[in-house]
Amino acid sequence: MGVHGSCHCGRVRLEVPQAPAWVADCNCSLCRRTAWRTAYYPPAQVRITGETVAYVWGDRMIGIHHCPVCGCGTHWATLGEDFGKMGINARLLDGFDEAAVEVRKFDNAA
Ligand SMILES: [Zn+2]
Structure with a gap:
């Protein structure tokens, strides 16, 4: 029994095995704009x-x-190389509470 999530309109649905213990807050030029909180799981x-x-x-x-x-x-x-992980936007997960998990700052500014 995993944790479910969806986009706002519900057309895209996600399921991951458990709620993330921590999420990344990345400052790259894309994440600065989109404000993802990224959780990582094996694909x-x-x-x-x-x-x-x-x-x-x-x-x-x-x-x-x-x-x-x-x-x-x-x-x-990934588009090819096997990273052994993929990123999920934890903001889409049911019950996600940024205040309840560790938020790690990723410094990828570029
Ligand atoms: Zn949608």
Whole structure:
């Protein structure tokens, strides 16, 4: 029994095995704008349903997905190289409370 989540319109649904113990607050040029709080899981443990659109920029290592209807950022996934993890926008998870988890500042400003 995992933790579920969805984008605002509900077309994209997420399921992860457990609530994150910590999330990343990244200051890169994209996250500064989108305000993701990113939680990391092995891809095999994540289930995502619904159509998403991937935005690719910078070093082109990952696709950063969002719902094409409501625009919510949903997850990022590798475009090839196996990182052993993927990122989920924890803000979409049911019951997510930023005050209740550790928020780690990622310094990726560029
Ligand atoms: Zn949506």
